Amino acid sequence: MVDSHAVVVGAGIGGLSAALALHRHGWRVTVLERAPEMREVGAGLSLMANAVRAVDALGLGPALRRGGHGEAPGGIRNRHGRWLSRVDASEMIRQLGTRALGVHRATLHRTLREALPASSLHTSAAVEHVESAPDRAEVRYQGPDGTHTLTADLVVGADGLRSRVRAQLWPHHPGPVYAGSTTWRAAIAFPGPIPAAITWGPGAEFGMVPIGDGQLYWYGALNAPPGGHAPDELAAVRERFGDWHDPIPALLAATPPDVVLRNDIHYLAEPLPSYVRGRVALLGDAAHPMTPNLGQGAGQAIEDAVVLGAVCAGGAEGVPAALAAYDEQRRPRSQSVARASYVAGRFGQQLHNPIAFAMRNIALRLTPGRVALRSMARYADWRPPAG
Numbered sequence: 416m417v418d419s420h421a422v423v424v425g426a427g428i429g430g431l432s433a434a435l436a437l438h439r440h441g442w443r444v445t446v447l448e449r450a451p452e453m454r455e456v457g458a459g460l461s462l463m464a465n466a467v468r469a470v471d472a473l474g475l476g477p478a479l480r481r482g483g484h485g486e487a488p489g490g491i492r493n494r495h496g497r498w499l500s501r502v503d504a505s506e507m508i509r510q511l512g513t514r515a516l517g518v519h520r521a522t523l524h525r526t527l528r529e530a531l532p533a534s535s536l537h538t539s540a541a542v543e544h545v546e547s548a549p550d551r552a553e554v555r556y557q558g559p560d561g562t563h564t565l566t567a568d569l570v571v572g573a574d575g576l577r578s579r580v581r582a583q584l585w586p587h588h589p590g591p592v593y594a595g596s597t598t599w600r601a602a603i604a605f606p607g608p609i610p611a612a613i614t615w616g617p618g619a620e621f622g623m624v625p626i627g628d629g630q631l632y633w634y635g636a637l638n639a640p641p642g643g644h645a646p647d648e649l650a651a652v653r654e655r656f657g658d659w660h661d662p663i664p665a666l667l668a669a670t671p672p673d674v675v676l677r678n679d680i681h682y683l684a685e686p687l688p689s690y691v692r693g694r695v696a697l698l699g700d701a702a703h704p705m706t707p708n709l710g711q712g713a714g715q716a717i718e719d720a721v722v723l724g725a726v727c728a729g730g731a732e733g734v735p736a737a738l739a740a741y742d743e744q745r746r747p748r749s750q751s752v753a754r755a756s757y758v759a760g761r762f763g764q765q766l767h768n769p770i771a772f773a774m775r776n777i778a779l780r781l782t783p784g785r786v787a788l789r790s791m792a793r794y795a796d797w798r799p800p801a802g
């Protein structure tokens with residue numbers, strides 16, 4: 416293959432996955448990250464079966480299975496600990512062919528980074544402008560020593576929720592909107608067998624996911640106005656969830672205050688009409704920021720990356736056709752996952768009307784396990800392109 420060069424904007428999970436997928440197909444990659452160091456902010460992550468297949472396709476499955484925790488999802492409880500829906504883990508594994516995986520975000524990020532040539536990663540490189548011509552694309556960025564311009568055969572906009580690449584190339588798109596919920600999360604040391612499970616209260620959800628190495632990731636989500644902050648975020652979580660069922664109080668008691676992160680949840684209410692402009696492709700949260708209710712945001716970003724690598728396997732020559740195929744394969748699926756995730760949030764975490772809440776819980780208790788499993792498996796049943 417002639418020298419084919421891709422510039423990836425953003426070194427989050429999506430950007431690094433894209434760089435790795437292209438690198439594995441013979442591309443020279445340059446990753447530009449505006450932060451002064453390469454690291455992932457955040458606690459844990461569930462990689463559903465589709466995401467596990469995608470990390471397998473990137474060659475990282477064995478390392479992540481060693482570094483994470485194979486999830487046997489327990490199901491959904493009410494705040495008193497009564498199970499509303501239980502997942503038959505062995506049936507789920509039989510249907511999907513693999514377990515889900517709980518991982519620390521830092522482990523996933525480091526594993527991706529270590530699979531790339533160190534010389535391809537550039538920090539303190541804030542991209543300011545991207546332009547596409549028929550035969551090449553250009554990226555202007557601000558580095559520690561001034562302004563630089565790079566020419567590439569392909570540019571990947573993986574610059575997250577507030578993507579500058581999206582705003583620049585789709586200037587009339589309204590961008591992300593607030594979904595109505597705020598979340599707290601933390602990764603903590605917590606030995607002991609705890610199933611990955613969620614708990615619903617009115618307008619609230621608490622989740623726990625083992626992430627390997629004696630660690631556990633918890634999150635709490637709550638309907639709230641945007642922009643809220645508490646002087647002590649852990650105290651705010653205790654106030655809201657501290658009297659929920661065991662082991663939630665123990666998890667909060669084991670949490671150091673300084674590891675608690677708080678984020679409002681945003682998503683694209685208006686899906687993008689395309690993920691591609693000329694030789695620039697959007698990927699991950701830049702393309703389809705979604706609510707976290709199906710645990711699929713990073714999974715979709717890694718799927719995007721695997722498909723992008725596969726369609727670009729022929730190198731620089733075929734980029735326009737490859738990106739048309741990328742858009743065709745990725746946009747319908749990722750946008751339908753995003754839509755389903757939003758709906759799952761409305762009927763799950765966000766439901767607060769007492770009558771609707773009670774009826775939903777009764778319906779859940781009456782739903783046969785195999786039906787619940789089928790709806791859970793629907794979006795997790797994805798396979799990477801052959802070859």
Ligand SMILES: Cc1cc2nc3c(=O)[nH]c(=O)nc-3n(C[C@H](O)[C@H](O)[C@H](O)COP(=O)(O)OP(=O)(O)OC[C@H]3O[C@@H](n4cnc5c(N)ncnc54)[C@H](O)[C@@H]3O)c2cc1C
Binds near residue numbers: 425578579598
């Ligand atoms: C509370 C919560 C829980 C979640 N749980 C899950 C889960 O269990 N499972 C799951 O699959 N997903 C989950 N997600 C979603 C997941 O975190 C995201 O979808 C995923 O991290 C997106 O990765 P990304 O690389 O696309 O974007 P980001 O992680 O946002 O990375 C973008 C990168 O681009 C850089 N950047 C931005 N602008 C520029 C610029 N101009 N120049 C250079 N660099 C730039 C940023 O610094 C950043 O490093 C969750 C999200 C939230 C909020």
